[in-house]
Amino acid sequence: MAGSRGRGRSQFTFNVDALGFGRGDSLPTSAQTPSPLFPPMQFRPVPLQTGEEVDYMLALKQELRASSKNLPFHIKAARTKTDVARYSDKYQNGELKNNCIEWSPDWSRMPKELCIKVRKPRKTAIGAKPQLKQKPKVAAKKEEVLQKLETLEKREEEQHSEEEEDEEKKKQNDEEEGPDADEDYDEEEIEDETDYIMSYFDNGEDFGADSDDNMDEAVY
Amino acid sequence: MTAQEVRLCGLLLQEHFGNVVEKVGTHLIRSGVLTLRALAHETKLPLDLVKKSLCVLVQHGMCTFGAGRRGPAGPVEYRINCEHIFHMLRYPRYIYTAKSLYGDTGELIVEEILQRGQMTMSSTVKTVADRLTHNMPEGQSMDYSEVVSAFSQLVETHFLQRCPPLASAGSSSSGAVDTPLPVATQPTEPESNPDCYKLPYINLTGQGKRRRSSEGGEAEQRAAKKARTDNSECGDDGIYWQVNFQRFHLHFRDQAIISAVSCKLDQTSSEIVRTMLRMSEVTTPAHAAFTQALSANEIFRALQSSYNIARPNLDQYLSLLVDDPMEFVGKTGDSGGGMYVVNLHRALANLARATLESVVQERFGSRSARIFRLLLRKRHLEQKQVEDFAMIPAKEAKDMLYTLLSENLVQLQEIPKTPDYAPSRTFYLYTVNQLPTARLLLQHCYKTVCNLIERRLYETKENKRLLEKSQRIEAILASLQATGAEAAQLTEVEEMITVPERQQLESLRHHINKSCTNQLLSKHESVT
Numbered sequence: 001m002a003g004s005r006g007r008g009r010s011q012f013t014f015n016v017d018a019l020g021f022g023r024g025d026s027l028p029t030s031a032q033t034p035s036p037l038f039p040p041m042q043f044r045p046v047p048l049q050t051g052e053e054v055d056y057m058l059a060l061k062q063e064l065r066a067s068s069k070n071l072p073f074h075i076k077a078a079r080t081k082t083d084v085a086r087y088s089d090k091y092q093n094g095e096l097k098n099n100c101i102e103w104s105p106d107w108s109r110m111p112k113e114l115c116i117k118v119r120k121p122r123k124t125a126i127g128a129k130p131q132l133k134q135k136p137k138v139a140a141k142k143e144e145v146l147q148k149l150e151t152l153e154k155r156e157e158e159q160h161s162e163e164e165e166d167e168e169k170k171k172q173n174d175e176e177e178g179p180d181a182d183e184d185y186d187e188e189e190i191e192d193e194t195d196y197i198m199s200y201f202d203n204g205e206d207f208g209a210d211s212d213d214n215m216d217e218a219v220y
Numbered sequence: 221m222t223a224q225e226v227r228l229c230g231l232l233l234q235e236h237f238g239n240v241v242e243k244v245g246t247h248l249i250r251s252g253v254l255t256l257r258a259l260a261h262e263t264k265l266p267l268d269l270v271k272k273s274l275c276v277l278v279q280h281g282m283c284t285f286g287a288g289r290r291g292p293a294g295p296v297e298y299r300i301n302c303e304h305i306f307h308m309l310r311y312p313r314y315i316y317t318a319k320s321l322y323g324d325t326g327e328l329i330v331e332e333i334l335q336r337g338q339m340t341m342s343s344t345v346k347t348v349a350d351r352l353t354h355n356m357p358e359g360q361s362m363d364y365s366e367v368v369s370a371f372s373q374l375v376e377t378h379f380l381q382r383c384p385p386l387a388s389a390g391s392s393s394s395g396a397v398d399t400p401l402p403v404a405t406q407p408t409e410p411e412s413n414p415d416c417y418k419l420p421y422i423n424l425t426g427q428g429k430r431r432r433s434s435e436g437g438e439a440e441q442r443a444a445k446k447a448r449t450d451n452s453e454c455g456d457d458g459i460y461w462q463v464n465f466q467r468f469h470l471h472f473r474d475q476a477i478i479s480a481v482s483c484k485l486d487q488t489s490s491e492i493v494r495t496m497l498r499m500s501e502v503t504t505p506a507h508a509a510f511t512q513a514l515s516a517n518e519i520f521r522a523l524q525s526s527y528n529i530a531r532p533n534l535d536q537y538l539s540l541l542v543d544d545p546m547e548f549v550g551k552t553g554d555s556g557g558g559m560y561v562v563n564l565h566r567a568l569a570n571l572a573r574a575t576l577e578s579v580v581q582e583r584f585g586s587r588s589a590r591i592f593r594l595l596l597r598k599r600h601l602e603q604k605q606v607e608d609f610a611m612i613p614a615k616e617a618k619d620m621l622y623t624l625l626s627e628n629l630v631q632l633q634e635i636p637k638t639p640d641y642a643p644s645r646t647f648y649l650y651t652v653n654q655l656p657t658a659r660l661l662l663q664h665c666y667k668t669v670c671n672l673i674e675r676r677l678y679e680t681k682e683n684k685r686l687l688e689k690s691q692r693i694e695a696i697l698a699s700l701q702a703t704g705a706e707a708a709q710l711t712e713v714e715e716m717i718t719v720p721e722r723q724q725l726e727s728l729r730h731h732i733n734k735s736c737t738n739q740l741l742s743k744h745e746s747v748t
Contacts, residue, residue, distance in 0.1 A: 042584075042585070043582060043583060043584070043585060045582070046582055053316065056316060057312040057313060057316050058312075060311075060312040060315055060316065061311075061312045064311055064312065064331075064335070065235060065236075067335070068235075068236045068237070068335065071335065071336075073236075073237055073276045073279070073280070073337075074236070074237055074238045075237060075238050075240045075241055075269065075272050075273060075276065076238055076239075076240070077239070077240050077265075077269060101272055101275065105275055105278075105279055106458070106460070108386075108458070109278075109383070109386060109460070110275060110278055110285075111285050111296045113256055113271075113295075113296060114256070114271045114274055114275050114278070116268060116271055116272065116275075
């Protein structure tokens with residue numbers, strides 16, 4: 001190709017007619033900007049399909065989309081703890097936990113490593129027992145009251161320490177530690193440092209439970 | 221996996237299963253095969269969430285697991301099956317097909333199994349009976365036996381199949397009590413199971429229960445617990461059923477051929493082809509090029525009497541079908557009045573070609589379509605020949621050819637005369653390759669569906685306030701109608717006036733989404 005350069009300056013190596021324009025015509029202007037995002041269309045698109053079938057399938061699709069949000073297969077990540085532990089956290093039930101699975105698949109058809117052990121909420125089970133006995137009577141003597149309060153305080157500490165033990169066991173079993181372990185440690189520390197007796201704090205769990213009992217006793 | 225397919229998979233997973241599963245699924249598609257630990261590490265999600273997502277994906281059959289590179293002793297590796305995720309686009313079509321073939325019962329059965337991935341027969345029957353009873357008027361209830369019969373029909377025609385049993389990777393399949401279950405069990409192909417379509421014997425009698433709205437939560441819990449214990453008593457524990465997507469696709473393929481025949485020829489010929497396809501439904505394997513040979517006598521006997529086709533007419537129709545350039549039906553012999561087959565592959569290839577031509581026509585005009593058809597027929601043509609054969613002036617023909625070339629619908633083939641590829645001594649031939657072009661259009665379709673889904677999400681987010689307002693207004697209206705108030709309704713309706721235009725917008729966008737998935741389906745069928 002370098003050899004033919006001197007031959008005829010104005011000759012091209014290909015057939016010029018095939019290009020579609022003759023010599024001397026101005027070339028089309030080069031593009032200065034990128035092509036528009038929505039270029040104007042030369043031909044309108046074909047109209048959508050309509051009909052009974054299509055309407056029915058459209059309704060089905062909307063229904064499927066809505067119902068799939070309610071199925072247990074729709075996984076939402078548990079809310080990560082914000083920097084400040086809020087007072088209202090204790091009152092909010094139904095917090096999503098990462099380590100419980102809401103439906104029960106057939107574990108024999110899945111690999112063993114995917115099995116998630118469901119944690120039974122032992123907090124309420126243990127908490128119910130001492131609180132059933134926790135019927136503060138107005139006519140009780142001071143010493144009895146104080147004694148009772150001390151035993152209850154011990155039970156609360158036991159419950160928390162039991163939970164701690166459970167946490168540790170599960171820590172060994174699970175791959176990752178849940179955020180609850182930290183929470184319990186914090187609670188324990190707070191318990192030791194404050195003057196407030198934890199049994200005075202009513203977190204509303206026995207709100208409905210005690211209503212079945214004798215109504216003529218005042219409930220704090 | 222192309223970028224568009226990955227994007228579409230991600231959007232579909234997000235729509236149905238949420239952000240977490242979408243993240244896990246997309247990462248697994250991009251990486252190919254991963255172990256659980258690697259997946260958790262790379263997605264930086266908590267291990268429990270990853271486990272849950274994988275459970276969901278395995279349950280729905282979208283993820284498969286198997287022994288990894290290190291053999292059965294090593295960690296389990298997971299792989300995503302993208303085709304299965306695309307099937308989610310067509311769920312409404314499957315449900316509608318089941319409804320048209322087997323009525324409401326069939327429709328609900330398929331819907332339940334699609335939503336849950338896999339289910340046992342007894343739990344399906346109970347859930348469907350309860351749902352049907354719920355919709356029935358007070359006092360009536362749906363008997364389990366009707367649902368069981370609908371289920372059996374679905375299984376007999378192969379629309380539902382058993383989930384394949386897990387094959388153990390190691391040799392310890394003899395089932396000794398003290399050998400632990402091998403960790404890396406692999407699911408096998410469903411068709412390899414000889415019991416694939418065998419119905420289990422279940423001991424299930426009763427009727428659907430109507431769920432009363434006044435029942436407390438405790439009663440429902442008790443009922444749910446009871447249902448779970450009942451499950452194991454029914455005798456089909458461990459036998460799970462899934463939807464046989466391939467069978468549905470074959471059905472759609474048949475429908476496409478029949479509708480093409482009825483468009484091209486007439487209703488009667490399409491009925492003949494429908495009869496032929498139905499007769500060879502069970503005998504033809506899935507990917508066969510043509511159906512079993514059927515004699516004209518058999519076809520005549522199998523034709524429904526309502527069509528009133530006389531024997532000589534049938535022969536004429538069959539010869540017309542054979543002579544048609546679309547080659548739907550072929551003649552393979554003369555015994556028994558003529559042996560005829562339906563050419564499945566050829567019919568589908570012709571349908572795909574027709575789709576391509578129509579796409580070019582709609583986007584670039586009928587003259588470009590003429591050039592395109594010319595190139596499809598004549599394979600390779602030079603530029604001058606294109607102008608001559610298409611009878612289009614030179615300048616315009618060049619323009620159109622270059623537009624098609626820039627869109628990659630037409631390719632340029634160089635044939636050199638000399639080894640140094642000098643432009644003046646090379647032939648430049650235009651050509652169309654049907655299969656790659658069809659695949660290109662399929663990718664365009666995927667991209668369109670992605671764009672439409674994103675547009676719909678955007679619109680929903682923008683108008684969220686208005687949508688919520690309209691929902692609240694509807695709820696208020698419903699309660700008002702129950703109590704019979706009149707005047708307040710008018711004011712509320714007036715408030716709604718700004719909403720209808722948004723509602724129209726929303727329905728339009730839903731409509732667009734739906735139509736595109738239908739188009740996508742037809743193209744996909746033709747290409748694959």
